[in-house]
Amino acid sequence: MSNTDTDFEALRARLHRAIPGGAHTYSRGDDQFPAIAPPLFVRGKGAYAWDSAGQRYLDYGMALRAVTLGYADARVNAAAAAEMENGVNLTRATMTELLAAEALIDLVPSVEMVKFGKNGSNVTTAAVKIARAYTGRRYICVPRQQPFFSFDDWFIGTTALKRGIPAEQTASTLVFDYNDIGSLKALFDAHPGEIAAVMLEPATTMIPCPPACTRPAGWPSTGTCAGCDCNAQNFLQQVQTLCRKDGALFILDEMITGFRWHLQGAQTFFGVQPDITTFGKGMANGFSVAAVGGRREVMEVGAINRPGMERTFLLSTTHGAEMTGLGAFIATAQIYRDEDVVGHLWRYGASLRDGMTQVAARHGLSAHFQMDGPPVSLNYLTRDTGGQVSLSMRTLLSQELLKRGVMMPWVAISQSHGPAELQLTLEALDGALGVYAQALDGGVEKFLQGPAIRPVFRSHN
Template identity: 30%
Template sequence: MDNQTTPEPTHSIIPGNDLGGYAYPDDVSFVAARGTGSHLIARDGRDFVDYVLGSGPMVIGHAHPRVVEAVARQAALGTHFYILNERALELAAKINGHVPCAEAVRFTASGTEATAYAMRFARSFTGRTKILKFEGAYHGNHDYAQVGRVAKLGHNSLSHTDSAGVPASIADTIVVGEFNDLEMARQLAADNSADLAAILVEPVQRAIPPQPGFLKGLREIADQTGALLIFDEMVTGFRMEMGGAQQAYGVTPDLCTLGKVIGGGLPLAAIAGRRDVLELTVSNLPQDERAIWFSGTLNGNPLSCAAGIATLEVLEDEDGPRKLEASGRLLADGLTEIARSLSIPFQMIGHPAFAEPVFSETEIRNARDLAATNRAAIVQLSLEMMRRNVHVMGGGKWHLSTVHSSLDLDFTMEAARSAMKAVRDGGYLEARS
């Protein structure tokens, strides 16, 4: 038989040449070949200091030896069972031990599934239909999450759909307020109290921190109306504190959704919270009209759970949240000082472990405040950083890992100084998107 060669893999068959969410121009885009620690290596050999970290899951870095070993050990025992397994039990116990609201845990394969189920749980438990959420929050890709996801300046209604293919009737079930506006939330809850099933919030919305008393106020509104309070802790969970934002801010929700960190880089998410709510999903218990159908082929996958357990153990052993915060503060302070030396208005908003650069010195309280800043210049900064071998998301958060070194931070600062000069000298700070 004639020798045959396998053609070089291409990505032209994938629409947009990306996996969804965001894409870079051809001159800076790359195909990832491998990750090691805080670095991502492209197929063409470029070596990037990585602040995307898989959109957050790689909190202890790429290919951490303890995760690699845990996954290999579990793979030898079996990669999937579709039945309760030892690793799922172990990970659920860890979540229960750290997360204040986690009386019970249900696993899903993605964050989108987790938030969709959390909303369904709230509707079933309360017998109501409406969800109060906040403009600019990201709760996944299901239809309900595509209402008020994008702040649209000059748009009169906050309850607008943000993707084609989402029925307009979906927006009738979603009530949208402005993050950090407690009075608006109170009024919206009062206006919809008979139908309000839940208040769904990112406790740190993208990178916008809550104002003092905002989360506590939402807890009070939920208690007064009989709605459930749901924290979307996909980003904040095990990153701000081992118990997430609910531990950091001292406000316990009825339910929370968790993901990213708990899968250690493999697909996994969870809904955690009140046992009386989650037990509505138990198929062999006596049920009433509130019974919830809950299933998923890869729920509690043992390979994902093994990676998650190993990741949480590293965070426990190394006091990971404090490490992330310390490195993040050094990065944020350094970038802010560089901008000041270049006479550029700049700030890093949010928690140091996942802060976001903004070309403005005005306080950012909600999504409209953020949208009013120079987003085009921030996207350009991202491109300039990519050209200098620093991998950052286009206009998004910069994630820290426990393995970002002082050398990584020094390299990033040097790149940032040159990149900010390019943005300033290119006139992008004067242009508006």
């Protein structure tokens, strides 16, 4: 064992001794990365991060997709630092939170009022409360194919992780299938007049376009889906129509799609108008900012200036309007407006997808390594000798990329990923797929250093 390996093991032990799970997000846990992955990073700049031994990695994790411009962007940092000098967090509402709220309202057509928070779970749970308060109804519907909406009991209890969660906490959360409007209609039929809202991500690697639509293959050159002849039949339109007909609220969780698919969110890309939207991740280039926003009539359930109205205790957080994060958001949004960041994410994604597909073809591995999803929301699929998706093979690929200086637990692109980063990625993949091919022939166990990565949502360690 090398000195670096020994140091890494010591750091892992310290992390697990001090922090349950060894990190503050389960997606950062040891079980989500190959055994050779550094246990922690000490700094990041642009598209790169450095471990405790000084090793540099080209990063495609990008802080769980929260960093869209690049680590330590000087413009965003300067905006946050200026707000530190203004006091960070004052006794009454601040000019910064007013400007930030107005910036989001000006940016996203469906947002007329907004409440800020520090993480996505708080604002999605707030959206649920708003929907129940506004409609006076009980049930919330979410798609089973989308694995995470909140750390709160109303959602986590629907997953395999049920320990510590009373069953009654999730009895009002109903599950349907994305892209299957019949499965959602069945819930409305089973609970007439009782569904408060449908909450879903607009798209992941799965898109809401009807099967007959060929337009997505040409993204982004073909433009948004809002102008497509098939748009009226897309799944989001169907969900919106069903909600409007029944009186339920239509909630889009744009935690990941926001500030990636379109400057105004995936809702504008797909041509729908939700009643409530939640944002986070890329809002402030890694600073802790999340938001729930929507049309005024709905959001005003949390108002205090409407005499005689029954009160709803909505989001009320000491740090929700912390000025550093909101200053970072204002600066990030302006950079998006000025520099076509979204266009870059689409273009780089298309080049990455095409390049990685070509490398796999050169190795004769087109059936075993594949790119999935639109350019702005890519995933890679790793298949075993039988053609089945394999976590062991995914771990091996990630391991071999790490050895070549690329960390790719998933694919999150930033403005800082450019031609040099694309070339480095393709060269690393070329070497990694050479080992991958050997593992297909000789067995992955001979090449994998440590256990395979495991799903976050499993019932036991």
